[in-house]
Amino acid sequence: MRRPTIASLGFRLPGRGLRAPNLKTLGPGSVSSLLKIALDVAYILLGLITGGLIIGLVAAVFIPFANLNITVSDNSGGLQQPLTRALLLFGVGAMAAFFGSFMLILRNLRMIFRTLTLGDPFQPPNVRRLRQIGLILAVVTGGKWLAQSLVADRLAPGIMDPQGFSDLLTPIFSVLVVFVLAEVFREGARLRRESELTI
Numbered sequence: 641m642r643r644p645t646i647a648s649l650g651f652r653l654p655g656r657g658l659r660a661p662n663l664k665t666l667g668p669g670s671v672s673s674l675l676k677i678a679l680d681v682a683y684i685l686l687g688l689i690t691g692g693l694i695i696g697l698v699a700a701v702f703i704p705f706a707n708l709n710i711t712v713s714d715n716s717g718g719l720q721q722p723l724t725r726a727l728l729l730f731g732v733g734a735m736a737a738f739f740g741s742f743m744l745i746l747r748n749l750r751m752i753f754r755t756l757t758l759g760d761p762f763q764p765p766n767v768r769r770l771r772q773i774g775l776i777l778a779v780v781t782g783g784k785w786l787a788q789s790l791v792a793d794r795l796a797p798g799i800m801d802p803q804g805f806s807d808l809l810t811p812i813f814s815v816l817v818v819f820v821l822a823e824v825f826r827e828g829a830r831l832r833r834e835s836e837l838t839i
Contacts, residue, residue, distance in 0.1 A: 665756075666756055666757075666759045666761070668757060670756075670757065672753055672756035672757050673757045675753055676750065676753040676754060676756070676757050679746055679749055679750045679753055680750060682746055683743065683746040683747065683750060686739055686742055686743040686746060687743055689739050690736060690739045690740045690743055693732055693735050693736035693739060694736050696732050696736075697729065697732045697733055697736055700725065700728050700729055700732055701725075701729070734783075734787050737783070738780065738783075738784070741776050741779065741780045742780070744772075744776055745773050745776050745777070748769040748770075748772055748773050749769075749773070751765070751766075751769055752766050752769055752770070761825070761828070762825060762828035762829045762831075762832045763829060764826075764829050766825050766829070767822050767825045767826040767829060770818055770819075770821055770822035770825055771819065771822045773818050774815050774818035774819045774822065777811070777814060777815045777818060778815045781808065781811040781812070781815065785807065785808060
């Protein structure tokens, strides 16, 4: 049996030029189609988690409970608080909204990757999908920052640090990148439409 060589694997030795293996990024059987499958699986899992949280939220409204406590702790100690129905509804509702928001993001990403798998990403609906992703990310970022600040201020004062504006820098940068990508796709869709009209 013949042993594979470096050249047969798609690489060249240094000094002769290095050639990367050919990876197909668009179309059927490409990296995009593999990522689309991963997004489909993640979408289903997030749907199950979100559905379970919504069921838990509805159950928390009707199921009676009393004399329950929660403990918020850090390295130096802890603080025990009574678990009220309002606090439980707030916690489960916030988690359901968080996972549901990322489910919407994955839904839009799946649609975008479907066009990548078809080999035609510069479609006008992709611009709208990217803008929706940016808007959802902005709302999730603001909501998470506000919720953590409320928890640190009301539920665990002195134990959990409130959120600062420096914690928003990376999420804000991510949101801006998504909106810039939406404009890139908009320009690509415009150029595609113009080339179709000239042909």
